[in-house]
Amino acid sequence: MAAPHRVTLTPGARRALEAASRLFYERGIHAVGVDLIAAEAGVTKKTLYDRFGSKEQLVVEYLAARDERWRAFLAERLAAAGEGRAERVLTVFDASRDWTAEHSARGCGMVNAHAEISDPRHPAHAVITGQKAWMLALFTELSGDGRVGRALMLLHEGALVAHGLGVFPDALDTAREQARSLLTRADLTRSDLS
Numbered sequence: 001m002a003a004p005h006r007v008t009l010t011p012g013a014r015r016a017l018e019a020a021s022r023l024f025y026e027r028g029i030h031a032v033g034v035d036l037i038a039a040e041a042g043v044t045k046k047t048l049y050d051r052f053g054s055k056e057q058l059v060v061e062y063l064a065a066r067d068e069r070w071r072a073f074l075a076e077r078l079a080a081a082g083e084g085r086a087e088r089v090l091t092v093f094d095a096s097r098d099w100t101a102e103h104s105a106r107g108c109g110m111v112n113a114h115a116e117i118s119d120p121r122h123p124a125h126a127v128i129t130g131q132k133a134w135m136l137a138l139f140t141e142l143s144g145d146g147r148v149g150r151a152l153m154l155l156h157e158g159a160l161v162a163h164g165l166g167v168f169p170d171a172l173d174t175a176r177e178q179a180r181s182l183l184t185r186a187d188l189t190r191s192d193l194s
Contacts, residue, residue, distance in 0.1 A: 005123070007061060013051035015041040021062045025109055029059055029116045056123050059113070063127040066109050071134075073099055086183045089142045089152060093176035096156065100163055100172060107164015111157070132157070148186045155179050 019040035023032040038045045052058045074095050081091040110128045140149030159175030
């Protein structure tokens with residue numbers, strides 16, 4: 001799957017992207033028009049189209065930037081984690097809990113975007129599915145087992161959805177404990193599980 005086209009951000013484009021990112025996450029992609037984004041960013045609609053070409057490209061930039069921030073946040077956490085497989089897996093759940101507290105009160109931005117953009121021909125679709133494929137690959141790599149990686153991914157994604165919907169409090173902590181149990185059953189060294 002080819003990486004989506006990205007644009008070079010001028011100061012005005014950066015303001016537009018910041019406004020769009022906030023509005024898309026808070027209100028939904030389809031509910032936010034370019035007029036509102038331009039007004040919130042203090043740019044003209046013409047400037048917005050000159051920089052991004054379309055609302056669809058603005059959505060690509062929003063999701064790609066969010067994914068980049070998440071990956072950098074997680075990389076920093078994993079760099080500080082120990083070497084044990086289980087500890088590194090559980091670090092992902094801890095990082096997700098902390099990320100959602102600061103950046104995702106309404107749940108996973110990718111899941112929310114996919115609820116609105118399910119057409120694989122939409123340029124943002126590749127960003128959404130690419131981020132989830134990356135997470136699956138990460139869980140598989142960290143656990144060293146494809147079956148366990150898939151189970152961890154299901155726990156993680158289910159917790160993100162439960163958090164976003166407010167189904168019950170502490171969804172990511174609950175998923176972390178289930179992941180710990182799974183890792184113990186998969187015999188990823190009990191001494192790893194701290």
